Amino acid sequence: MDKRTFIKLSGMAGAGLVAAPLVSGLIGCGNAPVDPGTPAAQDAATTGFTLPELGYAHDALEPAIDRQTMKIHHERHHAGYVRKLNAALEGHAMAGQSLEALLAGLGPNDTGLRNNGGGHFNHALFWKVLTPSSEATGPSGMLADRITASFGSQDALLDALSQAAGSRFGSGWAWLVQDENQPDRLFVCSTANQDNPLMKGVVEADHQGRPLLGIDVWEHAYYLNYQNRRTDYVAAVLNRINWSEVAALMA
Numbered sequence: 001m002d003k004r005t006f007i008k009l010s011g012m013a014g015a016g017l018v019a020a021p022l023v024s025g026l027i028g029c030g031n032a033p034v035d036p037g038t039p040a041a042q043d044a045a046t047t048g049f050t051l052p053e054l055g056y057a058h059d060a061l062e063p064a065i066d067r068q069t070m071k072i073h074h075e076r077h078h079a080g081y082v083r084k085l086n087a088a089l090e091g092h093a094m095a096g097q098s099l100e101a102l103l104a105g106l107g108p109n110d111t112g113l114r115n116n117g118g119g120h121f122n123h124a125l126f127w128k129v130l131t132p133s134s135e136a137t138g139p140s141g142m143l144a145d146r147i148t149a150s151f152g153s154q155d156a157l158l159d160a161l162s163q164a165a166g167s168r169f170g171s172g173w174a175w176l177v178q179d180e181n182q183p184d185r186l187f188v189c190s191t192a193n194q195d196n197p198l199m200k201g202v203v204e205a206d207h208q209g210r211p212l213l214g215i216d217v218w219e220h221a222y223y224l225n226y227q228n229r230r231t232d233y234v235a236a237v238l239n240r241i242n243w244s245e246v247a248a249l250m251a
Contacts, residue, residue, distance in 0.1 A: 048086040049099065051079045052124050060132040064236035066225045074127070077220055081119030081194075088112035103198040114202060118194030122173055125214050131242035143247035150186040158238055160188040165217050165234040168192070176213035176246070183251055186212070212249045213241065
């Protein structure tokens with residue numbers, strides 16, 4: 001999208017004429033498995049969701065996140081969500097949709113899809129926005145401008161994310177989110193379990209939007225190395241954010 005088109009769409013969104021899209025192949029997880037009776041099911045590309053590669057070695061984020069935690073987290077926890085999601089979609093009316101569209105259409109009673117679809121999306125996004133320390137740089141360009149406009153400074157954003165992650169009781173996620181109606185507005189929120197801001201039928205209206213950054217605060221994400229020191233874990237993760245990937249996720 002060029003600058004002129006972006007300004008035009010942003011102005012229309014602000015006037016309530018068009019909403020910035022929540023998703024547009026946000027993390028590239030593909031589509032859900034389709035009904036096996038359809039011709040599309042014969043295509044290998046429609047056999048179901050798959051576990052994405054990390055894009056870096058299991059030990060690449062040390063000392064922030066240790067090798068063993070990353071290996072277990074990715075190959076067992078995330079893989080389990082993918083496997084259970086595919087099973088839950090067998091014969092389901094929502095089969096064949098993209099992951100993002102599926103999540104946007106869920107209701108609070110769609111437990112299996114909510115937990116496992118959310119688990120798949122949340123983790124895929126988490127891996128995408130992490131980077132080895134040697135590659136870490138701060139926000140720049142439009143992302144930096146939106147952070148300043150929305151929070152006052154980058155430090156204020158990091159404080160808000162730390163607070164959201166630290167105050168989440170039990171398991172859940174802290175999020176940096178883009179407002180779907182006002183693309184220049186970013187906000188921070190927290191959701192329980194594997195819920196996320198895409199779930200319009202599940203999360204509160206002021207938590208809904210386009211997720212740009214998610215921080216996993218389930219104990220399995222940090223307990224081997226940090227035990228109950230969640231605050232230390234969150235601080236370490238915030239030093240491993242790939243802000244160029246976060247910027248690329250914006251609408």
